[in-house]
Amino acid sequence: MSRRVSIFIYVITAVFFAFFFAYPIGHTVKEAFIGADGGITIGYFVELFQNPIYVEGLINSFYMGLFTTILALAIALPLALLSNRWQFPGKSLLNSLILVPLILPPFVGALGVRQFLGQSGVLNSFLIDLGMMEANAPFDWLGEGRLFGIVIMNALHLYPIAYLNISAALANLDPAMDEAAENMGCHGIRRLFRITFPLIMPGMFAGATIIFIWSFTELGVPLIFDFSRVTSVQIFEGIKDLSGNPFPYALVVVMLVATVMFYLIGKALFGRENMASSGRASTGRVLQKASPLVATVCIGAFMLVTGIAVLPHIGVVLLSLSNDWYQTILPTALTGQHYTDALGHPLTLNSIGNSLKYASLATGLDLVLGVAVAYVVVRTKLPGRQLLDAMAMLPLAVPGLVLAFGYLAMTREGQPFDFLILGENPIVILVIAYSIRRLPYVVRSAAAGFQQTSVSLEEAAQNLGCHPIKAMGKVTLPLITANLIAGGLLAFSFAMLEVSDSLILAEQQQHFPITKAIYALISSLGTGPNLASALGVWAMVFLAITIVGAGLILGRKLGALFRV
Amino acid sequence: MVSIRIRGLVKRFGDVVALDHLDLDIEAGELFFLLGPSGCGKTTLLRSIAGFHIPEAGEISFDKQDVTKVPPHKRETAMMFQSYALWPHLNVFKNVAFGLEERRVRKPEIKRRVEGALAMVKMQGLGNRKINELSGGQQQRVALARALVVRPRCLMLDEPLSNLDAKLRIEMRSEIRRICKDFGLTAIYVTHDQKEALSMADRMAILDGGKIAQIGTPEEVYRRPQTALVAGFVGETNLIPGTVQFESNDHLYVSTPLGDIVGQCSVPNWSPEPNEKVILSVRPECLSIHTTPPVQNAMKGYLKESIYLGETAQYSLLAEGLDELIHISELNPRRVIRETNEPFFATARPEDIVILPAP
Numbered sequence: 001m002s003r004r005v006s007i008f009i010y011v012i013t014a015v016f017f018a019f020f021f022a023y024p025i026g027h028t029v030k031e032a033f034i035g036a037d038g039g040i041t042i043g044y045f046v047e048l049f050q051n052p053i054y055v056e057g058l059i060n061s062f063y064m065g066l067f068t069t070i071l072a073l074a075i076a077l078p079l080a081l082l083s084n085r086w087q088f089p090g091k092s093l094l095n096s097l098i099l100v101p102l103i104l105p106p107f108v109g110a111l112g113v114r115q116f117l118g119q120s121g122v123l124n125s126f127l128i129d130l131g132m133m134e135a136n137a138p139f140d141w142l143g144e145g146r147l148f149g150i151v152i153m154n155a156l157h158l159y160p161i162a163y164l165n166i167s168a169a170l171a172n173l174d175p176a177m178d179e180a181a182e183n184m185g186c187h188g189i190r191r192l193f194r195i196t197f198p199l200i201m202p203g204m205f206a207g208a209t210i211i212f213i214w215s216f217t218e219l220g221v222p223l224i225f226d227f228s229r230v231t232s233v234q235i236f237e238g239i240k241d242l243s244g245n246p247f248p249y250a251l252v253v254v255m256l257v258a259t260v261m262f263y264l265i266g267k268a269l270f271g272r273e274n275m276a277s278s279g280r281a282s283t284g285r286v287l288q289k290a291s292p293l294v295a296t297v298c299i300g301a302f303m304l305v306t307g308i309a310v311l312p313h314i315g316v317v318l319l320s321l322s323n324d325w326y327q328t329i330l331p332t333a334l335t336g337q338h339y340t341d342a343l344g345h346p347l348t349l350n351s352i353g354n355s356l357k358y359a360s361l362a363t364g365l366d367l368v369l370g371v372a373v374a375y376v377v378v379r380t381k382l383p384g385r386q387l388l389d390a391m392a393m394l395p396l397a398v399p400g401l402v403l404a405f406g407y408l409a410m411t412r413e414g415q416p417f418d419f420l421i422l423g424e425n426p427i428v429i430l431v432i433a434y435s436i437r438r439l440p441y442v443v444r445s446a447a448a449g450f451q452q453t454s455v456s457l458e459e460a461a462q463n464l465g466c467h468p469i470k471a472m473g474k475v476t477l478p479l480i481t482a483n484l485i486a487g488g489l490l491a492f493s494f495a496m497l498e499v500s501d502s503l504i505l506a507e508q509q510q511h512f513p514i515t516k517a518i519y520a521l522i523s524s525l526g527t528g529p530n531l532a533s534a535l536g537v538w539a540m541v542f543l544a545i546t547i548v549g550a551g552l553i554l555g556r557k558l559g560a561l562f563r564v
Numbered sequence: 565m566v567s568i569r570i571r572g573l574v575k576r577f578g579d580v581v582a583l584d585h586l587d588l589d590i591e592a593g594e595l596f597f598l599l600g601p602s603g604c605g606k607t608t609l610l611r612s613i614a615g616f617h618i619p620e621a622g623e624i625s626f627d628k629q630d631v632t633k634v635p636p637h638k639r640e641t642a643m644m645f646q647s648y649a650l651w652p653h654l655n656v657f658k659n660v661a662f663g664l665e666e667r668r669v670r671k672p673e674i675k676r677r678v679e680g681a682l683a684m685v686k687m688q689g690l691g692n693r694k695i696n697e698l699s700g701g702q703q704q705r706v707a708l709a710r711a712l713v714v715r716p717r718c719l720m721l722d723e724p725l726s727n728l729d730a731k732l733r734i735e736m737r738s739e740i741r742r743i744c745k746d747f748g749l750t751a752i753y754v755t756h757d758q759k760e761a762l763s764m765a766d767r768m769a770i771l772d773g774g775k776i777a778q779i780g781t782p783e784e785v786y787r788r789p790q791t792a793l794v795a796g797f798v799g800e801t802n803l804i805p806g807t808v809q810f811e812s813n814d815h816l817y818v819s820t821p822l823g824d825i826v827g828q829c830s831v832p833n834w835s836p837e838p839n840e841k842v843i844l845s846v847r848p849e850c851l852s853i854h855t856t857p858p859v860q861n862a863m864k865g866y867l868k869e870s871i872y873l874g875e876t877a878q879y880s881l882l883a884e885g886l887d888e889l890i891h892i893s894e895l896n897p898r899r900v901i902r903e904t905n906e907p908f909f910a911t912a913r914p915e916d917i918v919i920l921p922a923p
Contacts, residue, residue, distance in 0.1 A: 174649060176645040176646075176648075179649065181662070182615075182635075183636055184663035185638070185714075186662070198653040199652070201653075
């Protein structure tokens with residue numbers, strides 16, 4: 001492609017990012033530092049850190065992020081090690097099943113958890129049936145340890161990201177590294193700590209970063225668990241009276257600074273990049289055939305984790321099917337009514353249509369931008385192309401909540417971008433928000449495609465008289481279709497599930513996307529939770545198909561999509 | 565140092581038989597080479613001796629001790645990997661010290677021995693370097709130091725020079741041989757480079773299809789190959805099919821498409837009967853080229869190509885009744901024959917013509 005076209009792509013992307021990434025963040029930061037008199041002040045931050053409620057929120061958020069990350073790694077690491085070493089029956093199936101939890105919006109799962117652990121939930125009913133608990137004094141599991149509940153919920157949702165990253169890091173490790181250690185007399189756990197872990201640390205860190213940022217700013221789950229003592233919820237609630245209240249701005253800035261700080265500290269501690277393996281691998285990794293005992297352990301571990309992780313999903317399915325489920329282990333009466341109701345309810349039917357519309361438009365925008373950016377980064381020698389790459393990956397490192405808040409702030413009445421809200425319709429800003437957030441996945445998969453496809457294939461076409469742009473269309477794009485489909489599917493399904501942007505930016509009922517509709521239904525009385533569950537199940541079924549499709553197409557490379 | 569004894573070793577990967585009831589004895593202090601075409605099982609054999617593969621059947625002993633079931637970290641072998649497998653998160657010193665730390669050697673002793681090992685491979689003073697700051701040759705020497713510093717019972721080298729450029733490779737050949745001999749190490753060296761094997765080995769084994777095709781010193785293997793495969797794999801050769809006529813005074817008279825040829829047979833426990841099909845192997849440098857028919861072993865053909873290489877001249881003859889060209893290599897040529905498509909005669913002494921069983 002000509003240099004002019006490359007520069008054009010570069011400029012367009014840079015402008016897009018300047019307006020819809022840098023500007024909203026900058027605007028929020030600016031608001032946080034401008035006092036009532038219009039002068040610059042740090043007064044809000046001083047006040048914020050003196051307010052015990054906000055300080056507690058920040059500490060809780062930090063714990064939420066930290067413990068979720070540790071728990072997710074603790075779940076994923078042993079599984080990845082087992083899968084990297086042993087060949088056992090049903091492995092490929094178990095390997096895909098283990099990823100399933102990623103597809104459920106965790107805050108719908110939280111609804112299921114509430115059904116299990118609530119005061120009149122399944123666990124208490126079970127314990128009462130066993131005679132281990134007084135029926136009139138049920139224990140409040142979630143009330144006593146809500147942060148704990150949120151951490152478990154988040155970890156069970158996010159561990160697949162750690163699993164994919166660690167698996168990819170292990171797969172890239174030259175098996176001779178481990179063999180050399182064995183050969184020198186270093187074995188078992190000792191070898192893991194001396195050789196394997198240090199070498200896969202960058203991959204592990206990449207996964208951990210995403211999980212930390214994700215859970216540190218998680219909004220949906222604490223909202224469902226009614227746990228308002230975390231910063232994300234405090235920001236969400238502060239939005240209701242944004243005019244004249246500077247604290248949400250200040251909180252967002254603190255959150256952003258904290259994210260960047262944790263990332264840099266982590267990078268300095270664990271993310272050193274000198275781990276690139278030297279030389280070429282002498283032997284392919286040969287998986288050992290597991291003995292019956294080891295196979296049982298492997299299968300058991302995979303089934304156990306998957307089983308526990310899908311419990312909330314099962315809860316949601318049961319909830320969506322139940323007519324009456326209160327103080328019993330299983331629902332007393334089942335019905336398919338909610339599914340038909342869910343599709344008949346004006347709110348839900350509308351929201352499905354809206355989400356499809358928003359997500360498809362966002363995915364389309366992502367594909368165009370992603371292919372263009374990946375092309376410039378991989379195939380041209382344009383100075384500053386690495387910067388473009390870094391820029392396109394940045395949305396992974398910035399909490400969705402921060403961006404969503406920024407969009408809200410910059411499209412308020414009287415702001416320069418308020419024209420993007422077309423008469424209360426948030427479609428433009430939502431599509432932009434979704435696409436910015438998911439662009440990294442598409443750029444990564446497209447870039448992987450370009451890297452795998454030798455440039456000489458295109459040159460051969462040009463050599464035979466084909467115009468460069470036509471050559472790309474006729475040769476390269478067809479070859480990287482699989483990558484584009486996979487990246488697009490991921491972008492699409494995550495857009496369908498997006499929480500922060502959807503909850504914050506969609507204000508009118510007729511414009512609600514699925515997630516906001518579910519949130520609205522949960523909060524409503526009567527069969528609301530059942531309807532919300534039914535809608536959640538529709539979303540699950542739909543997304544299961546897309547993720548499994550992406551997994552089949554990309555295989556192990558799926559892990560590369562979740563790296564900063 | 566140990567002697568190594570292998571009996572009836574079998575290793576399968578799925579349906580592929582990598583090692584097929586293989587027997588082998590390696591003597592203590594010997595620099596032993598495993599050679600063969602790719603897929604012959606030589607790396608599998610090496611890795612089985614190191615313990616990375618558990619054989620389906622058979623036995624491996626170090627001295628008199630059966631180690632077949634001993635895991636790799638307890639075998640006290642030291643392997644030098646083809647990719648070197650230097651750990652990038654540790655510096656040069658830490659890489660070399662690793663095996664000593666695992667053996668619970670005391671700190672000052674570790675320092676002394678690591679520095680000694682680095683000096684031996686001419687890497688002294690580079691202990692603080694990171695692995696990715698080293699050139700390929702330096703990495704190779706660190707890998708060698710790491711293997712040697714633990715004073716292994718057996719040193720294993722898996723194509724250790726394959727990533728180096730030609731000049732460095734020749735330098736390192738004599739370096740590795742010197743170090744092995746200085747330490748009196750039993751060493752097993754896998755390569756597919758026959759020059760490396762011929763120039764370094766005490767003895768070598770040529771593997772084919774998971775079995776040993778021949779064992780011997782470099783001279784034995786080169787001068788007296790026992791199968792057509794060995795003859796073709798170690799060095800170049802001309803293979804000519806024929807039928808035995810009779811035997812006389814240790815010489816076999818064989819009729820071939822080129823006429824009657826006299827040669828010798830040195831395959832143990834095999835003396836071909838008259839009318840048995842055989843293969844004749846003649847090295848190009850054993851053949852000489854003439855314009856008039858020689859008295860014995862005259863092979864008539866038409867000159868197809870002549871190449872002058874300075875120290876040698878190489879000729880290709882097209883002989884009637886033979887599909888392949890006959891290659892002749894003349895050392896120190898005074899004059900190169902350029903008259904292509906003219907008839908010429910090649911000949912060789914009977915003791916340079918090796919008679920092998922037809923496959």
